[in-house]
Amino acid sequence: MMDDLLKKATGGLDGVAADIINAASGKFKEKLSEAFAIERLKLFRENIERIGFVKTILNPDTIMKLDDIYFDKTVSYDSCHFESFSQFGKNHVLIEGGPGQGKSLFLRRLCINESKGSSSIPIFIEFRNLKYEKSLRVEIIDAINELGVFIDTSMFDFIAKSKKITLFLDGFDEIPNHVRQKMARELENIGRAYPELKILISSRPDAGISGSYFFTKIKIEPMPIQIQKEFINYIYKCPHQCKSINDILDNSEFLSEVTISPLLLTLFSITYNARQFKPDSLSEFYSLIFPTMLYRHDRMKVGFERLRKSKLTDFQMQKIFESLSFLSLQDNNTRFNSNLFRYYLENATKLCRLEQNLEDVLIDDISEITALIVRDGYDDYSYTHKSIQEYFAAIFIDRLPEERKASFYKMIISNQSEFRKWQNSLSFLETLDPRNYLKYFLIPFKKQLLRLNDQGKVNITYLQLMQLIGEDSRVLVTENGEIKKVYWGDSISSILYCDYSNYAKLEIKSYLKNMRSDICDVISYSDTNDYDDFRTNDGNFLLPLEYVIKSTNCQRGISSYVSKAFEKSHFKNEVISLENELKLVDIYTDEILPF
Secondary structure: OHHHHHHHHHOOHHHHHHHHHHOOOHHHHHHHHHHOOHHHHHHHHHHHHHOOEEOOOOOOOOOEEHHHHOOHHHOOEOOEOOOOHHHHOOOEEEEEOOOOOOHHHHHHHHHHHHHHOOOOEEEEEEHHHOOOOOOHHHHHHHHHHHOOOOOOHHHHHHHHOOOOEEEEEEOHHHOOHHHHHHHHHHHHHHHHHOOOOEEEEEEOOOOOOOOOOOOEEEEOOOOOHHHHHHHHHHHOOOHHHHHHHHHHHHHOHHHHHHOOOHHHHHHHHHHHHHHOOOOOOHHHHHHOHHHHHHHHHHHHOOOOOOOOOOOOOHHHHHHHHHHHHHHHHHOOOOEEEHHHHHHHHHHHHHHOOOOOOOHHHHHHHHHHHHOOEEEOOOOEEEEOOHHHHHHHHHHHHHOOOHHHHHHHHHHHHHOHHHHHHHHHHHHHHHHHOHHHHHHHHHHHHHHHHHOEOOOOOEOOOHHHHHHHHOOOOEEEEOOOOOEEEEEOOOOHHHHHOHHHHHHHHHHHHHHHHOOHHHHHHHHHOOOHHHHHHHEOOOOOEEEEHHHHHHHOOOHHHHHHHHHHHHHOOHHHHHHHHHHHHHHHHHHHHHHHOOO
16 A cells, blocks of 8 residues: 555656665665655656646647647657657667757657656756756756755766666757857766766757767658648647648648748647738748737637737837847847846837836736747746747847848857857848848858958868868777768858858868878877777777867868869859849949939
């Protein structure tokens, strides 16, 4: 009877904890017994269960049970859908997906499923909630302690080797830019130190870990139209309502190619139900979101109009939201407490030249009416999805005077950390602000990548080369110097202009094939510590590409080799043509316009 009660209270975690405790001895066993006391396991269980309750953009006023709303076919890889960690067949896995593809809900679902079993203790941690003041391992330990099980570094080491815990680490791309590469290396070190520890990470593409040798990458596939229609049938129970939306998906190639993620499909269904309007571009699609969310509660209830405490017009509300999105994204915050929320809104009202002291009523209007930012915990608020913040920040930038836009684009080009922060906003600006995007960003950026001089000659420096392929790229080789595989790092180019990056990578692989004996020497003459660090479990060697290049003093040679290849390619002519076209348009504009 008592055993049944304990199992019910802890969800079976007591059995896993007992296995961990029984594997220890002496005082260390006593420490583990205290850490996994029944009361603490109950608290831990309650905290794990909380991740199974979420707010959705479809039902923002209600906290929903994840099991009741989750549609498993939204996350697919190689036509396979996952219900448990064991299906991956690997211990260290990276789930990679674009904005709104359901990465976070997927990790939450797997964590909940893991907690229902009795083989391991699941631990769900959001990267955005870590402080990054200590090593990542210590930050993870602190996060575990906050869940209710208090452990120290020695206990973590023991537990991590026990095969009895699973780490679900959500949102690697939300790590602050200035520490992201360091965190990637620390994650790899944890993976190397604990090969049996199960780790599942989620991230957007090219965020700084996608080229890792130590994590098996699983890229979420876009939802095909058949799954899109099944998703609509799942979230709406009314056959007539489902048929209207699905008919449009069938008949609009543009829409079915846009609504390939659960978020975008849900947003379309909301806007269509409210307006019966079919957008023809991605920017037009997003432009409907704010006005729709501003009134959708009213449209659902005949004769009801939700009072705005701020008494602002639709236009004023949207301008405030755009300014808020820019200011918070500038700080790299998708989640903030009420004081920071007020601070952003105070500055937003100044930018919009509105009266002061509207912050508190604006918090209520934005969170209660639009639901694009929702309460997230006791005193925190967060965007329903980061891509919403990124779009409206792009609208803010689009409204800036040309000289301000030029300064913004220049900052993006010169600072890789800033680029990573704004990369998805740039995707929107390409459509919203095509001329200035072309003039101040695209052409200067491509010219910088190729290092085009005044004579139009390509002269890629070693620094530019690393920006093309990723500074943290690594090459897997045999002891004889034979190249097995190159693990390319993440770079600005691989995100925006993958053709440039891929071309450079092909040329570098070609160059490396002729360096077999040099690579052998790099391995042979490395010191003992480096030799051990480079050696993999299968007897091969994983060498940082930059280490190989610098050790063989071929920075100039490899840069010259790639420059000559680009000189003969279509990429150079493409940039020159773009610049000439833009100059011609400006000439025509000056000739035609009388001012």
